[in-house]
Amino acid sequence: MVSIIWMFIDDNDDDFKVYQRKFRQLEIENEEKKLIAELEAVKDERVGYEEKLTGAQTSFKAKQSQLLDAESLLVESQAKFYKANMNFLNQKSILDAEKFNYETAMLHLHEGDDPAEIEQTYQVVIDKVYTLRLIKEEKEAVMLAIEDQIKEIKFETKIAEDELNSVLKAANLVDRKLKLIDRRKMSLANKIGDIVRDLPILDFMAPYFKVEQVVLPNIKYNVNFASVPEVDRCKSCHLGIDNPDYKNAEQPFTTHPNLDLYLTSSSKHTYEDFGCTSCHAGRGRGTDFTSVTHTPSSPEQRAEWEEKYGWHEMHHWLKPMLPVNYTEASCFKCHQDEANITHADKLTMGLTLIEKNGCNGCHTIKPLESRRKAGPDLARINEKVDRKWVAKWIKDPKSFRHNTRMPSFFGQSNNSEPDDIKRNDTEIYTIAEYLFQDGEKMSRKNDRKYLGNAEKGQEIFDVVGCRGCHIIEPDPNNLPEDHNLTNLLKEHGPNLINLGSKTSAQWVYDWLKDPNEYWHDTRMPNLRLSDEEAKNLTAYLMSFTNPEFEEAESIQMSDEALDKIALGWLRKMYPEMEAKSRLGKMDLDNKIDYVADKSIRYYGCFGCHNIPGYEKDKPIGTELTFEGSKPINKLDFGYIHDLEKTNYAWFTQKLENPRIFDKGKASPPEDKLRMPNFNFSPEEIEALVTTILSFSEDEVGENLLASNYVRDDMVYEGRKLIKEYNCQGCHIIDGFGGQIAENYSSPEYAPPNLNTEGAKVQPDWLFNFFLEPSIIRPNLQVRMPTFKLTDEEWNAIIRSFQYYDNQPLAFESDFHVNTSTTKYRAGKKLEELGACNNCHFYGKEFPKQGAQTWAPNLALTKERLQPKWVIDWMEDPQSIMPGTKMPAPFLPDKELLNTPGAVSDWGEHVVKVGGDRETMLEGLRDYIYSIKGKTDITNEIQQYFEKNGYEFEFDEEDEDEDW
């Protein structure tokens, strides 16, 4: 008995019930506040309606006796009708049966049956029913008449009541809710019911305090041999999570910070489909603080929780809740194929860093397979640099370029002993030897021929577009402090310092003129520089040198170390005696080759670089496809004991110092940890850890995958290419990018914003433009470079632009203009009044105003732009391209066109259109589409600037341009 009572008490005091009681109090307070507010809002309005109701009630009372009479009459008539109706229905059912009998009898007439007699029997029943029906209807009419009478008596009151209620609707709703939760407002019966429903045992039926759960059939939890749907009970305590009223309530009742994106039925991630643990992880079925595996975000919070909630880790639950700073990891489950995941900057940053630093070159990550090697092609390295430079660079790349992505393999915590250094130097030496098998071909002999004016070169570097992907920053202290996605765009290519200490002017010149010649797959585009421009730029780039690096001692090999390394590797494959005898048979060259091969394989250089002979080698790192789900005991903490035993702490530590878990270990050199040090900043590490945590085994239902809502694979591929080629370094795409604009006096002179690009241009024009860019915006110095992409890749990019602007068609019929319509003529007049040719080219015809306001060639419009988009553009240019100088054309309204003299001001056709904006815009558009002239005016513009220069750019801008 005692144990049973104890059980009830214990059950009654479940954590969640305590919270629910507290929340109920909170809810009552909140609803009361709301009620007061609602009543306040209708305070004045309701008075009139209440008076009306009182009046109606008074007159209703006067008719009371009349009503009573009518009601007693009604009861009587209802009784009569009921009986008549019953008789009628009874007879009708008999008729139905009789009908069947009649039909069958007539159908199968037997001998001696008289059809007339059968008919007669049937008819008798029909008549009976008819009589009864008449009686019934008569009684019904009487009853209905009395009902109407009563309704009329009550009518006035009812109308007044309805009116008052419609005013009080919002308040009534709140009041009703209050009556459900506030015991003080309940009727006695409800009060008893409210107490009884939560009593022990009885609470199995319909308790108020109960586990709130949601079953998520599309989100599975893997229990080895079966996949079980997740069940989330988080709402049992987080009661205000989807209610915006509790933004300032204390935990666990606080509202979710982003209801637009999560939980609510209008958001993309509804509670019913996604629950809580699909993003936050943790044990959704738990109902107390510890058992749901809450995870503290910091040691302080851990200590606080331990004290306040008796919190401890649940060792047997493999997927504890993610600390808040890593929650974005879960986005990846459904958003795998997206190039940039919106609202998940940290995760996107991590994914970007993985690509840029080539993590997936060494570590296989199935959902994020390496699209290209992160480092340059080394097949022709001997044309670019010399052997000495290579060896020094491998040993310590940061000493040459402080922020290079090439990670440091040497001088790390597990290989800095003198013996290690000797060994490493030998390894480096042999690797350099391997890369220079064909001898050194780089020479600075002819450099003078390729060096122009460095000052002009700097100017070109600043404006022509290099800064879309590159920086030149010799001083590490001047680098941007924030490590974010925007700054990553700037450092898409290397920081171009110290080229003078690295390579020859000839190589730089050749590279600038045609990057794909040296490295077929490079992402570096061709900017179509003239010879002179290229020389100037070369001179500028070569002007940066690193004397310290040049003077550093070159790397030497030690024969003793060479033998030792070779023997070490041989021992791994052969018995001791054979290893030694094999070593004995090698000459020096053999040994160097052997050690070079082993070292390249050991360090996995081919993970990031194309090295001839290693094209098909497998990546050397641990596979990370499910790293986020890897059990903690599979992570080697070594002798590091003061580290928190969590996977994210381990990942963080590994990224901070990749060799740390070798500390205290006496591993032979071949077994040492070898992941290089990328010198990531803390922000980058957090982003990377988030991303590693996102590589999980969790299964998500097909219909939740974001990619299933994009019908075309090319869309994501296009977005990936846009990211891969850093288009957002220059252009704003999806509201992100365009950082190159910082280098120009106004966004007007930076590469265009590609907002609405898919709806804007005709796909076939865009395709041709990509292949052979021409000048669209005559006053830009920055150039659209020529990228060497395949047709498939261009199609994917075009398709993805179209997709995001709801433009599904690849082929469209030409837009024909009828030049005889009023609309067209009105458009022509508007064009004339608007003076479009002040800024716009009309084929070879130059604009009337100066170069600083030049705008695209209108003769190109019919080939380039979508007719519908042109209307949208003219309607409101600022909404499509914020900051544009294009003004919306002034269109007269109806009133203006009705004033005297309108015909002379606006012309008869505009007046005829009568102020209809859309028609006028269509007319203007039609006129623009009929402008004839040369479409590609690249040469004309180039000639102009060759003669006059770009000086205008530094002019004070003239903002008052009126139509």
Add this chain to the structure above:
Amino acid sequence: MSYIKNLFDFLSAPTISFTLLTVAFPFIFPPSDWFDKKNKQWGIYKLWTNKGAFWIFMSITFFFVIGYFDPYFNLTMTKPDNIPIILMIYSMIFVVWLGMKQAYINDARLDRGEKPEEWNDPDDKVLVWPDLVYIELIALILFMVLLIVWSILIGAPLEEPANPAATPNPSKAPWYFLGLQEMLVYFDPWIAGIIFPIFIIVGMMAIPYMDINKKGEGYYSFKERRVGFFIFMYGWFVLWVFLIVVGTFFRGPNWNFFGPFEWWDPHKVVPLSNVNLSEYVWVKLLNKGLPTSILAREAVGFVTVIGYLFVMPLLLAKTKLKSLFEHYGPVRYSTLMLFGLTMFALPIKMYLRWLFNLKYIIAIPEWFFNI
């Protein structure tokens, strides 16, 4: 032949067949001296002889043979679902016949002052091991052979996947629940589907505690517990087995009743305008509307039900069944009455329906409470 078939069709109408069975039952299993006298007088006891068995067997077989060659009954009879019912009819009758035959032999011996046959019968006692186990093993094997052959010859009656949008007409329960389904025609689901099955099970468990007659233990006998025998056989044979047979063979589309040789015409319409007791009283009798108060409306029904179930046993205990009451004591008596009266409520309700189109005695659809 068609005359015979029409006769069968006519006789098998539930009103007639049920009435005939009910009337004939006390003569076949006489619960009192008077019936016993008539039984002897008309020679009904001869049913329980070999000759009687022969005639019973012949007449049932005759019925099924006609049925087999009848185009309509053949359809029902040869359905794989219904074959167990035919076997059941034979086996039930055979077992009852066998029991009754032994009982009559013993009754005659007891009348002569002799001991029953089983008293000193060495043949009736066998050793469990090995004899009984052997017999059981052989029976088991034979039974398995039978089931295997059966399943080979007659495929399992599988139908298309269930589809709530296209239910079969008629929708029949498995054969062993057809008795319950038949009850559903007369009672609300909570009674026919819940109360009655529970009462049947509990009631059968209670039989040994209510019938404490020591006589007739361990041997066949009819005379020594003829009332109990009659009640049980009526409940078992008429209210359960017979209803299964009706449900199987005589219920067609729309759960309408069809004679065995009748075509199951889905268009058949039978007037179903059932009236509640309260409507009879208030509307038809008193010419008033139904009272708004539920309790007032159903007062007559409540009085009837309470009177039948609780007051009547009390009165009977003072009068007609005084001796029974004294013999049984209050607990046993009231239990017997509760189960017995509930059982007899079924035929009573059936007749009320047939005779007066009575729908419910207490009708409170507002509370889902209808009796």
